[in-house]
Amino acid sequence: xxxxxxTIAATDPSGGAGVFADxxxxxxxxxxxxGVLVALTxxxxxxxxxxxxVPPDFVTLQIDTLFADLRVHAVKTGMLANAELVxxxxxxxxxxxxxxxVLDPVMVSKSGHHLLQPDAVDFLKRDLLPLAEVVxxxxxxxxxxxxxxxxxxxxxxxxxxxxxxxxxxxxVLLKGGHLAGSESIDILDDGTRQVELRxxxxxxxNTHGTGCTLSAAITALLPQRSTVEEAVRDAKTYxxxxxxxxxxxxxxxxxxxxHHFHAMWPAGTR
Numbered sequence: 448x449x450x451x452x453x454t455i456a457a458t459d460p461s462g463g464a465g466v467f468a469d470x471x472x473x474x475x476x477x478x479x480x481x482g483v484l485v486a487l488t489x490x491x492x493x494x495x496x497x498x499x500x501v502p503p504d505f506v507t508l509q510i511d512t513l514f515a516d517l518r519v520h521a522v523k524t525g526m527l528a529n530a531e532l533v534x535x536x537x538x539x540x541x542x543x544x545x546x547x548x549v550l551d552p553v554m555v556s557k558s559g560h561h562l563l564q565p566d567a568v569d570f571l572k573r574d575l576l577p578l579a580e581v582v583x584x585x586x587x588x589x590x591x592x593x594x595x596x597x598x599x600x601x602x603x604x605x606x607x608x609x610x611x612x613x614x615x616x617x618x619v620l621l622k623g624g625h626l627a628g629s630e631s632i633d634i635l636d637d638g639t640r641q642v643e644l645r646x647x648x649x650x651x652x653n654t655h656g657t658g659c660t661l662s663a664a665i666t667a668l669l670p671q672r673s674t675v676e677e678a679v680r681d682a683k684t685y686x687x688x689x690x691x692x693x694x695x696x697x698x699x700x701x702x703x704x705x706h707h708f709h710a711m712w713p714a715g716t717r
Contacts, residue, residue, distance in 0.1 A: 450670035451517050452478045454663060455510070455536055456525030456553075457486035457498070457562075463704030464490075464656030465525060469663040471707035476667035476685065481517060483509040485532050492655055492699025495562075500528055503535050510539040521547035523666040524575070525659055530567040537574035547669050550579040550616065551662035552588050568592065577615035581675060583662045584611065586625040597625065601632060601643070608636040618675050620665075622658070624648075631687075635679055642676060646687040653693035653703035660705055661686045 452473050459465035466482045473480030485506050489497035513519070522545050527533045540548060552571060554563045563571070568591060576582060586597045589607055592614065598604045601623070608621040623632040633644040664682035672678040692709035706712075 450478045450520035453481045453519050453522045455483040459490050461491045464659045468656040468659045472660045472663035473667045478667035493701035514543045520670040521666045523549040525551050526553040526562045529564045530570040533570045549666045550582045552584050554588050579616040581618045582616040583620045585622045604634050608634040612636050612638045649690040655702040655704050
C-alpha cells in the first residue's frame with residue numbers, strides 16, 4: 448500500500464523548505480503527498496522577505512475538504528505562524544482523529560527570520576504537543592519550548608529530551624545538529640528508553656530545509672515501518688545522503704537545499 452500523507456505548513460518559493468520540500472521528501476520515501484497551506488512566504492536561499500497568512504477559516508476548509516475525500520495515513524505540521532493557526536490546526540487533527548502526527552515546531556528560519564510568533568509557543572505546547580506521535584525540535588527550538596538554555600553536551604541533550612517528553616508527545620526526536628563535532632547526534636526518547644542516532648556530519652552550506660525534510664521523511668515512513676525507531680532511523684539515513692549529494696545541485700547563492708531525489712536522478716544530473 449502506498450500511504451497518503453499530509454503536510455500542513457507554508458510555502459517556500461525556492462523549493463528548499465516548507466510544503467514543497469515536504470512533498471519531495473514524501474515522494475522520495477514512497478508516499479503520496481498532499482498539502483494544506485497556512486501561509487505564503489517570499490523567500491529564497493538567502494532569507495525570508497515577507498509572509499502572507501492564509502485566512503484561518505480557509506485553512507479549516509482545506510483540512511475538512513481533504514479529509515472528506517482522502518484516507519490520510521499520517522500528518523505533519525511545519526510553520527504555523529501564530530496562535531490562531533496553531534489552535535485551528537490542532538482542532539482539525541482532533542476532529543478527524545489523527546493519531547499518526549509529526550510535529551516539527553518550526554520557529555526560526557535558517558536566516559534568522561521568526562516563523563512562529565512568541566505568544567504562539569504556549570498554544571503549540573498546550574494544543575499540538577499532546578497530539579504528536581513524534582515531535583522533532585532542534586536545540587534552539589527545544590530551548591524555547593522548555594524556557595531553558597541550549598545544552599552543550601550529549602548528557603545535556605538526554606536530560607532535555609526527557610523533559611520535552613513530559614510535555615506530552617509520545618516520542619521526542621531531539622536533533623543535535625547545532626552541537627559541535629564530527630558527528631550529528633540525535634536523541635530519540637519514548638519516555639522509558641533513549642536511543643542515540645549518529646551520522647557523519649556532512650560539510651556543506653546546503654542545509655536549507657533540513658528540518659522540514661527530516662520530519663517529512665519520518666511522516667512518510669511511519670505507516671511503512673513497524674516501529675517509530677525504524678522510521679526515524681531510515682529518515683535520518685535518507686537526510687544524511689541528501690545532504691551528501693546536495694553539492695550536485697546549483698540552487699541560489701545562500702544556503703542551498705538538500706538533494707531530495709539523490710537516489711533517483713543520475714549522478715551526473717545537475
